Amino acid sequence: MFILDSLLIGSIRFVLEKVVAAAEAEAQDDTSLREQLLEAQMRLELGEMSEDEFVDVERDILARIRELKGSQQGAFSVSAADKITGVDVESFEDERHG
Amino acid sequence: MAARAGGRVLVVSADPAHSLGDAFAVRLTASTSTVRIGRRSLRAVELDAGRAFARWMRGHGRALADIVEHGTWLDRRDVDGLLELAVPGIDELIGLVEIVRLASGPPGFDVVVVDTAPTGHALRLLASPRAVQSLVAVLDALQREHRIVREQLARVSRPDASDRLIAALEREAVETRELLLDSSRARFHWVMLAEELAAEETADGLRALEDLGVRANEIVVNRVTPAGPACAICDPRRAAESKVVEAVRRRSGRTPVRLIEAELTEPRGIAALQRIGAALHSQVAGQAGVKARAAAAAGVRIFRSASSPSPLSAASLAGTRLLFFGGKGGVGKTTAAAAVALRLARDAPGRRMLLISTDPAHSLADVLRAPVSDEPRSVDGAPRNLHVRELDAPAALAARRAGLEASLQAISAALGSVNVGAVVNQSLAELVELAPPGIDELLGVLSVLEARESYDTVVVDMAPTGHALRLLEMPAVAREWVQALLRMLLKYRKLVRPGPLAGELVALSRQIRTLQTLLADRRATRFIAVTRAAELPRLETSRLLSRLRRLRIATPILIVNALTFNDRACARCKATQRAERRELARLRVLCRSHRCAIIEAPLAMPPPRGIGSLGQWAQTWIA
Numbered sequence: 151m152f153i154l155d156s157l158l159i160g161s162i163r164f165v166l167e168k169v170v171a172a173a174e175a176e177a178q179d180d181t182s183l184r185e186q187l188l189e190a191q192m193r194l195e196l197g198e199m200s201e202d203e204f205v206d207v208e209r210d211i212l213a214r215i216r217e218l219k220g221s222q223q224g225a226f227s228v229s230a231a232d233k234i235t236g237v238d239v240e241s242f243e244d245e246r247h248g
Numbered sequence: 249m250a251a252r253a254g255g256r257v258l259v260v261s262a263d264p265a266h267s268l269g270d271a272f273a274v275r276l277t278a279s280t281s282t283v284r285i286g287r288r289s290l291r292a293v294e295l296d297a298g299r300a301f302a303r304w305m306r307g308h309g310r311a312l313a314d315i316v317e318h319g320t321w322l323d324r325r326d327v328d329g330l331l332e333l334a335v336p337g338i339d340e341l342i343g344l345v346e347i348v349r350l351a352s353g354p355p356g357f358d359v360v361v362v363d364t365a366p367t368g369h370a371l372r373l374l375a376s377p378r379a380v381q382s383l384v385a386v387l388d389a390l391q392r393e394h395r396i397v398r399e400q401l402a403r404v405s406r407p408d409a410s411d412r413l414i415a416a417l418e419r420e421a422v423e424t425r426e427l428l429l430d431s432s433r434a435r436f437h438w439v440m441l442a443e444e445l446a447a448e449e450t451a452d453g454l455r456a457l458e459d460l461g462v463r464a465n466e467i468v469v470n471r472v473t474p475a476g477p478a479c480a481i482c483d484p485r486r487a488a489e490s491k492v493v494e495a496v497r498r499r500s501g502r503t504p505v506r507l508i509e510a511e512l513t514e515p516r517g518i519a520a521l522q523r524i525g526a527a528l529h530s531q532v533a534g535q536a537g538v539k540a541r542a543a544a545a546a547g548v549r550i551f552r553s554a555s556s557p558s559p560l561s562a563a564s565l566a567g568t569r570l571l572f573f574g575g576k577g578g579v580g581k582t583t584a585a586a587a588v589a590l591r592l593a594r595d596a597p598g599r600r601m602l603l604i605s606t607d608p609a610h611s612l613a614d615v616l617r618a619p620v621s622d623e624p625r626s627v628d629g630a631p632r633n634l635h636v637r638e639l640d641a642p643a644a645l646a647a648r649r650a651g652l653e654a655s656l657q658a659i660s661a662a663l664g665s666v667n668v669g670a671v672v673n674q675s676l677a678e679l680v681e682l683a684p685p686g687i688d689e690l691l692g693v694l695s696v697l698e699a700r701e702s703y704d705t706v707v708v709d710m711a712p713t714g715h716a717l718r719l720l721e722m723p724a725v726a727r728e729w730v731q732a733l734l735r736m737l738l739k740y741r742k743l744v745r746p747g748p749l750a751g752e753l754v755a756l757s758r759q760i761r762t763l764q765t766l767l768a769d770r771r772a773t774r775f776i777a778v779t780r781a782a783e784l785p786r787l788e789t790s791r792l793l794s795r796l797r798r799l800r801i802a803t804p805i806l807i808v809n810a811l812t813f814n815d816r817a818c819a820r821c822k823a824t825q826r827a828e829r830r831e832l833a834r835l836r837v838l839c840r841s842h843r844c845a846i847i848e849a850p851l852a853m854p855p856p857r858g859i860g861s862l863g864q865w866a867q868t869w870i871a
Contacts, residue, residue, distance in 0.1 A: 188750055189741070192734050195757040 180218060187211045255358035257290040258351060259283075262343045262373060263365040264714030265576070266294040270787045273517040280350065285518055291357075293350060297339045300346040305331065311413040312387075318410065319390025321664030321740065330732055334725045337686025339365070339718070340372045341379065344424050366577040366712045367453045368608025372685045374428060374460050377421040379684040382675040384417045389671035428462060435465040440496075441578055442472050442489035442507075443855060447496055448614045454503075464503050468528065469493055471510040479818035481853065488854040506531050512823055514783050556813075559871040560805065560847040562591050568774055570696070570766060571707045572801075574716040574792065575778035576785045580809040582611040583856060584778050584849065585709040587866035590859065592705065593634035602703040603636045606692035606719060607711040608683075610638040617858035624699075629859040635703070641691040642683040649680050658749035662737050689719045693726060697759050700766070713792050720799055723767065727760045770802035777844070778807045781831035786838070793842045806844045807869075808835060810851040 190207045193199040199207070258280065261268035269276035269292075274283050278296035282289050305312075313327045322330075335341060351360045364370035391410055398404045407415070428434050438454065440446040454464055472493070473485045497505050506528055515524055565571065565588070573585035582605070589603040602624055605612045613620040616636065618627045622643055624635035645652075656672050688711065699706045710716035730753050737746045737753070767773050775796055779789040789806065796803045811832075812825050832846070839846050849869040856865040 185745070188746055188754070189738065191754045192738050192746065192750055195754055195761075196731055196734055196738070 180215060183211050183215050183218070254288065256355060257359045257361065258357040259290060259292040259361045259363070260347050260350060261292075261294045261363045262339070262347065263363060263369075264295075264297065264339050264718065265365075265712065265788055265791070267576075267784055267788060268292060268294055268363050270784050271516060271521065283518070285522070295339075295343060295346055297342050297346075300342045301335065301338055304342065304345065308413055311409040314408075315387050315391050315410045315414070318394035319392075319665045319668060321743070322736065326736060326739070329735070333728050333732060334721075335686070336690050336718075336722065336725060337372065337376075337379075337684060339714070340369065340376045340685030343373050344376055345420070348420070348424060365714055366609065367449055368688065368711055369715050371453065371456050371460070371608070372683065372688070374457070374462065375682055376685050377425040377428070378682050379679060380417060380421045382678040382682070382684075384414055384421065385671050385675050385678075386668060387417075388414050389668040390665060392667060428460075431463070431465075434462075436462055437466045437468060438464045439468045439470055442469050442492045443578075444488075444492055444857065445582070445611050445614050445855070446578065447492050449609050449611065450496065451499055453609065467496060467500055467503055467505045468508060469496065469505065470508045472507045474509040474820075476820055477818050479821055480816040481812055481821045481851070482818055484853040512820065513827060516783065556848045556850060556869040558846055558848050559869050560588070560807070561871050562588075562595055563871075565592060565774070566596060568705055568772060569700070570773040571705065572710055572716070572720075572773075572775045573708065573778060574710045574713060574775060576780075576788045577712040579778050579780045579785055580807075580849075580855075581712075581778045582607075582615050582709050583862070583865075584776070584807050584809060585707055586612065586615045587856070587862045588776070588870065589634060589707040590630055590862055591866050591870050592707070593631040597631060597633055599633060599704040600702065601634045601705045601707065602699050603634060603707045603709065604695060604699060605638045605709040606688060606695070607709065607715075608641060608688045609711075612636060612638050612709060615857060615862070627859070637695075639688075639692060639695050641688045642680070644691045644695070645683075645687055646680050649676065652676060655749060655752065658747065659733060662733075662740065662744050662746075662749065664740065664743065689715065689722045690726070692719045693722045693763070697763055700763070713788055717792070717795050717799075720767070720796075720801060723760050723764050727757060727764070730757045730760065768800055773802060774805065775801050775803045776805045776807060777803060778809055779835070780810050781808050781828035781835065783831065786831055786835055789835070790838055793838065793844070797842065803842060803844050805847060806835065806839055807847045807849050808832060809849045811848050813850050 187208065190199060190204055190211070194201070194204040259268065261276070266276070272283055272292060274281065274292070276292050276294045278294060278299050280291040280293045283292050309331055313324070313331055316322060316327045316330065317324065347360065347362060351357050364373055391414060395411065398408070436457065438450060440450045450467065454467075457464060469492075472489055473482055476482055493505070493507065508524055508528060511520075515521055571588070571592075573581050573588075575581045586603065589601065593599070593601045603612065604624070605620075610620070616627055616630070618629070618636075620627070620636050620638045622638060622640040624637040626632050626634060627636050630636075653673055653676055656676060657669055660668050660672055692708075692710075696706060696708060710719060734750065734753050734757070737744075737750050777789055777792055777796075779785045793803055793806075811828055812821060817825065832848070836846060847869060850865075852861075852865045856862045
C-alpha cells in the first residue's frame with residue numbers, strides 16, 4: 151500500500167514540477183520575444199531602423215512566437231497529468247489572453 | 249503719455265504675433281529700441297521667446313544640467329539632449345522673466361507697459377510664476393540626494409551653483425507673483441471692441457483675472473463709431489455698440505469704462521497714438537457714450553445686393569480632413585469658421601464633422617447662440633452630422649491626471665531618479681489645477697489627433713495668430729520629446745524594462761507621425777486665414793502667411809471680412825470703403841506671392857449670431 155501511495159505522490163509531484171517548469175520556460179521565451187519586438191518598434195520610431203528592416207524583424211519575431219505557442223499546444227495535449235491525476239491543465243495561452 | 253511726463257518708460261510686446269512695431273510705425277526687435285516722442289523718448293521691445301530662452305540657458309544651462317545629472321542616472325550627453333528640446337508654452341514661461349530682466353536693466357525704468365497676447369494666453373502669462381514654482385519643486389527634489397551627499401560626506405555646506413539656481417528661480421517667481429498682485433505697482437487695462445463677442449470674452453476674462461487675484465483698473469472700449477449723420481451702416485452699428493457698452497458698464501462694477509472713437513485710418517505712429525492717449529486720459533469714466541439714433545431699425549443687415557465678387561467655393565473644400573481657421577484677434581475667425589462648418593455639414597450629410605475651438609478664450613457658443621461644451625455634441629438647428637466642441641484644456645488635463653501620474657512615475661523610474669516620485673505627483677497636481685503655459689497647444693494637438701479617428705472632417709477655430717502657429721508647431725515639438733524619452737528607455741533598458749510606458753510612447757509617436765503626414769498633405773489639410781481690410785491686420789496676415797509657408801501648410805484661402813459693400817453710406821463710410829479697397833489691393837498682391845485666393849465677405853450689422861443668421865450671411869459669400 152505505502153509503496154503504491156508513495157509512487158503515486160511521487161509521480162504527481164514529478165508531473166506538476168514539469169508543468170510548472172514548462173510554463174516558466176514558455177513565459178520567459180515569449181516575454182523576451184515580445185521585448186525584442188517592442189525594441190524594434192522603438193528603433194523604428196527613432197529612425198534607427200528603416201520600415202523595410204522593421205517589417206523583416208517583425209515577421210521573424212511573430213513567426214517565432216507562433217512557433218513557440220504551437221509547440222506548447224502539442225506538449226499539453228499529450229500531458230500525462232490529464233490521465234493520471236485529473237488535474238486541470240490550463241493552457242497558459244488562455245491565461246495571457248484572459 | 250508717461251514718457252512725455254518725464255518718466256523712463258519701457259514698452260514690451262509679449263504677443264508672439266507682435267503688432268507693437270506696426271502701431272508705433274517703427275521697426276522693433278528683440279533688443280530695446282529708442283522711440284522718440286517729441287524731445288523725450290521711450291524704449292520699446294518685441295519679445296522673442298526663443299532667443300530669450302537661449303540667453304537664459306547660456307547663463308543657467310550648466311547649473312540646470314547638473315541638477316538633472318545629480319538626480320538621475322543620465323549622463324551628460326543625455327542631459328544636454330534633453331535641454332535642447334523646445335518647451336511648450338515658452339512664450340508665457342519666459343515672458344515674465346524676460347520682462348523683469350528688461351525692466352531692471354539699464355537705464356532702469358519707472359514704468360513698464362506690456363502689450364500681452366490675446367485674452368486666453370494673457371491669463372496663462374499671469375499664471376506662469378506659479379507654474380515655475382511647481383517645476384522648481386521637482387528640480388529641488390532632484391538635487392536633494394546630491395545635497396545630502398555633499399553635506400554629509402564632503403562636509404560642504406555652502407550651496408553650489410545648482411542650489412543657487414533653484415533658490416533664485418523660487419525667489420523670482422515669488423517676487424513676480426507679489427508684484428502682479430500689488431495694485432500699487434501693477435495695473436491691468438482691459439481693451440475690447442464694442443462687439444458682443446468681445447463683451448463675452450471680457451466678462452470671462454475679468455472673472456479669470458479675479459481668480460488669479462487681480463482686478464482690472466480700467467476697461468477700454470476701442471473703435472467706437474463716432475456721432476455722425478444718418479447712415480445705413482453707422483446707425484445699426486451705433487445701436488449694436490451702445491447695447492454692448494451699456495452691458496459692459498452694468499457688469500463692470502467699480503471698474504471705470506472708457507471709450508476710444510474709431511478713426512478713419514488706423515492710428516499709426518507717435519502723433520496719432522498721442523492723440524488717442526490724450527483723449528483717453530482726459531475722459532471722465534462713464535460719461536462718454538455711443539450716441540445711437542433711437543430711430544435706427546433693429547436687426548438691419550447690410551449685405552451687398554448681389555453676391556460677393558469673389559465667393560468661397562464650398563465644393564473646393566469638400567473632402568478636406570483638417571480645416572484650420574486663424575488670424576488676428578477680432579477679425580471674425582470664429583464667425584467665419586462656424587459659417588463654413590455649417591455649410592460643409594449641410595452639403596455633405598453623410599460626413600461626420602467636428603467644429604472645435606482650441607482658443608482658451610472660446611467664442612463658439614456665443615457665435616452659435618447655443619450651449620457648447622467640452623463634450624462634442626450636435627447643436628439644435630444645425631445639421632445633425634456636425635458636432636461642436638470647445639476644448640477645455642485644463643479640464644482635459646485633469647481628466648488625464650491619473651494616467652499622467654502613472655506615466656511620470658514610469659519616466660522617473662526609467663531615468664533613474666529616486667525620491668522624486670512624491671514631489672512629481674505634487675507638482676503635477678498643482679499644474680493640473682493651475683492651467684500652465686503650453687497646455688492649450690498640447691491638448692489642442694491631442695484633441696485633433698483624437699478627433700481624426702471619429703470624424704471625417706475637423707474644422708479648427710484656433711487662437712489668434714501667435715498661438716495658432718505654436719499649436720501647428722506642437723506636433724514636431726511633441727515628437728521630439730517622445731523620441732528623447734524613447735532614446736533614454738532604449739539606452740537604459742537593462743536597468744529598467746521599457747514596459748508599458750514604451751508601448752504608449754511608440755503608439756503616441758505613430759499618431760504624431762500620421763498627423764504630421766496629414767498636415768503636409770495639401771489637399772487634406774488647409775489653413776484659411778481671416779483678416780480685415782485694414783493695415784495692422786494686413787501686416788499680421790503677411791507674417792502669418794510666411795510662417796505657414798515655412799511650416800509647409802497649405803494656405804489656399806484668405807477671407808477678407810467685414811467689407812462694407814453698401815452704397816447708402818455717409819461720407820465717413822464712403823471714405824472707409826475707399827481705404828478698404830486700397831487695403832484689398834495690397835492683400836491681392838500679398839496673395840499672389842503666396843498663391844492664395846481672396847474671398848470677400850461682407851460686413852453684417854449686427855454681426856451674425858445664431859444658426860439662421862450665420863446661414864444668411866454665409867449665402868452672400870459662400871458659393
